[in-house]
Amino acid sequence: xxxxxxxxxxxxxxxxxxxxxxxxxxxxxxxxxxxxxxxxxxxxxxxxxxxxxxxxxxxxxxxxxxxxxxxxxxxxxxxxxxxxxxxxxxxxxxxxxxxxxxxxxxxxxxxxxxxxxxxxxxxxxxxxxxxxxxxxxxxxxxxxxxxxxxxxxxxxxxxxxxxxxxxxxxxxxxxxxxxxxxxxxxxxxxxxxxxxxxxxxxxxxxxxxxxxxxxxxxxxxxxxxxxxxxxxxxxxxxxxxxxxxxxxxxxxxxxxxxxxxxxxxxxxxxxxxxxxxxxxxxxxxxxxxxxxxxxxxx
Numbered sequence: 396x397x398x399x400x401x402x403x404x405x406x407x408x409x410x411x412x413x414x415x416x417x418x419x420x421x422x423x424x425x426x427x428x429x430x431x432x433x434x435x436x437x438x439x440x441x442x443x444x445x446x447x448x449x450x451x452x453x454x455x456x457x458x459x460x461x462x463x464x465x466x467x468x469x470x471x472x473x474x475x476x477x478x479x480x481x482x483x484x485x486x487x488x489x490x491x492x493x494x495x496x497x498x499x500x501x502x503x504x505x506x507x508x509x510x511x512x513x514x515x516x517x518x519x520x521x522x523x524x525x526x527x528x529x530x531x532x533x534x535x536x537x538x539x540x541x542x543x544x545x546x547x548x549x550x551x552x553x554x555x556x557x558x559x560x561x562x563x564x565x566x567x568x569x570x571x572x573x574x575x576x577x578x579x580x581x582x583x584x585x586x587x588x589x590x591x592x593x594x595x596x597x598x599x600x601x602x603x604x605x606x607x608x609x610x611x612x613x614x615x616x617x618x619x620x621x622x623x624x625x626x627x628x629x630x631x632x633x634x635x636x637x638x639x640x641x642x643x644x645x646x647x648x649x650x651x652x653x654x655x656x657x658x659x660x661x662x663x664x665x666x667x668x669x670x671x672x673x674x675x676x677x678x679x680x681x682x683x684x685x686x687x688x689x690x691x692x693x
Contacts (some may be wrong), residue, residue, distance in 0.1 A: 399402050401430040401647070406626065408682070409679075409680060410675075410679040413678060413679045413680075414450045414451070414452075414679065417451075417602065417678065418450065418451035418452060419450050419451055419452075419453070419563060419605070419678070420452065420453065420560075420601075420602035421452075421453045421454075421483070421599050421600075421601040421602055421603075422452055422453065422454050422455070422457060422601060422602060422603040422604075422605060422678070423454075423455045423456075423457060423592055423595050423599065423601045423603070423604045423605070424440075424444065424454055424455070424456050424457070424605045424607060424674065425456075425457045425458070425459075425588060425589065425591075425592035425604070425606050425607060426456060426457075426459070426463055426588075426607050426608075426668070427458060427460075427588045427606075427607070427608050428441065428459070428461075428502075428591070428608035428609045428610070429452060429459070429462060429608075429609050430608050430609050430647065430669065431459065431460050431462060431463065431500065432462050432463070432606065433669060436669050436680070437504070437507065437668075438507060438511075438605060439512050439671050439673075440583040440668055440674060441470065441504065441507040441508050441510075442511045443672055443673070443674035443675045444456065444508060444513065444567055444674070445508060445511045445512055445513035445567075446674075447674070447675075447678070448513055448514075448565055448567055449513075449673065452577035453513050453562035453563075454562075454567050455558060455562060455567070455568050455570070455571065455595065455599065455601070456495075456568065456569045456570065457571075457588060457591050457592035457595050458500060458504065458569070458570070458571060458572065458588060459496070459499070459571075459572050459573070459587075459589075460495060460496045460500045460572075460588075461482075463495045463496045463499070463500055464482070464491060464492055464495050464496055466495075466501045467491045467495040468488065468491055471487075471491060472490065472661030473488060474487075475486070476649075477595055478534075478542060478543075479534055479536075479542060479545055481532070481544055481547055481587070482547070482585065482619055483543075483544055483545050483547070484544065484545040484546040484547050484584075484585040484688075485545045485546070485568050486522045486546070486564065486587070487635045488545070488546075489545075489546045489583055489584075489585060490587045492573060492583075493520065493521055493573060493583055494521070494642060496571045496573055496669055497520060497521040497571040497573040497583075498519065498521035498522070500571065501517045501519045501521065501522070501569050501570075501571045501693060502522070503567050504519055505517045505549075506592060507548065508567055508569070509542045509569075509594075510577065513567055513569065513571055514564075514565055514566045515566060515567040515568070516561050516566050516567070516568055516569065517569050518557065518561075518568045518569065518570045519570065519571050519573065519584055520573065520574075520575055520581070520583060521571075521573075524557075525554075525574070525575050526553060526554040526557050526558055526568075526570060526636065527550050527552075527553060527554075527570065527574035527575070527586070527591065527594075527595075528550070528551060528552040528554075528574055528575055528576070528577035529548040529549050529550045529552070529572070529574040529575070529576065529577060529584055530547050530549060530551055530576065530577060530584075531544075531546070531547070531550045531576075532544055532547045532548050532549050533585075542560055546582070546583060546584050546585055547584065547585050548576070548584025548586050548596075549586060549587075550574055550575055550590065550591050550594040551577055551587055551594075552577055552598075553594060553595050553599065555598055555599055558570075558595075559599070560620065564693075567677040570591070570595065572585075572586045572587065572588035572590075572591040572592075573585060574575075574586050585679050587647075588630060588646075589606065589647065589648055590651060591630065592604065592606070593651040593652075593655050594626065596655055597654075597658040597659070597660065600622075600658075600659055600660070602659070602660070602662070603661065603662050603663070603664065603678070604660050604662075604663045604664070605663075605664045605665075605666065605674060605677065605678075606648060606652075606663070606664065606665045606666070607666055607667075607668040607669060607674065608615060608665075608667070609666060609667060609668065609669055610645070610665065611623055611666065611667035611670075611684070611685060612624065612625075612665050612666065612667070612685040612686030613627060613632075613635075613641065613645060613649065613665060613686040613688075615621065615635075615640050615641075616644055617643055617645065623686060624684075624686055625683065625686065625687070626686070626687045626688075626689070627686060627687070627688045627689075628688075628689055628690065628691055629653055629656050629657075629688065629689070629690050630692070632649055632652065632653060633653065633687055635649075636649060636650070644674070648665070649688075652665075652688050653688075656689070656690050658687065661689070661690070662687055662688070662689050663681075663687070663688040663689075664677050664678075664685055664686070664687050664688075665685050665688075666684060666685030666686075667684070667685065670684055673685070
């Protein structure tokens with residue numbers, strides 16, 4: 396019994412260094428992928444967020460929910476359509492996105508945080524508390540012609556003051572990857588969750604941005620978990636991109652990471668949220684469990 400208690404004390408002592416370093420600083424946590432369908436994993440992650448706020452950190456959640464949107468579309472008899480890898484969003488699809496993503500999932504995450512003893516707020520148009528504003532996404536095809544994606548957008552402005560007002564009071568903001576046109580209208584836009592989280596982190600000048608999904612980190616072989624890289628500098632990440640070692644959906648994620656670091660976010664983490672208490676293990680231990688990307692090594 397004494398040995399077990401001593402081991403727990405050692406863990407707390409190790410965490411103390413990181414708690415002191417991150418106290419009072421903002422960490423943006425992006426949740427997405429199939430992880431959003433795993434209730435047990437989400438509960439552990441919500442507990443992690445409550446712990447972070449309890450020890451003086453200021454977590455902000457940005458989330459996606461592609462699987463939930465696809466399921467809701469199937470139930471409504473709406474066939475999905477993808478253009479250049481992005482979900483084409485017409486009026487009917489946008490209504491489903493708003494209901495499934497910006498209302499149901501956002502509200503569920505808020506209630507889970509409260510259940511585990513924290514305080515949270517849904518900052519979403521579906522709750523009349525929108526903080527993300529943007530414009531329609533502009534893409535070109537191989538011939539240089541404009542590609543119509545419907546109501547798909549990108550975030551251009553974040554209401555930083557509102558978010559900080561809540562984090563300063565110990566309230567965890569929960570923000571869906573759904574925005575309004577920045578023209579005074581109430582027109583919604585479906586946005587990529589990675590891109591939304593990146594923009595939130597940049598405009599908040601967050602200390603950290605943590606991407607939480609079902610992937611354990613940056614791999615040189617996407618099919619081999621053992622090929623994960625523990626730590627990368629921005630230059631090393633650029634070289635890996637140029638060499639073709641990073642492929643698939645990890646490419647835009649790494650590109651977003653690099654842009655975020657250029658805007659002053661000190662560290663970016665990519666972790667597997669299916670590991671129990673993955674956020675705490677990554678932030679409050681010396682070893683970590685995912686990939687850390689920094690501008691330069693100390």
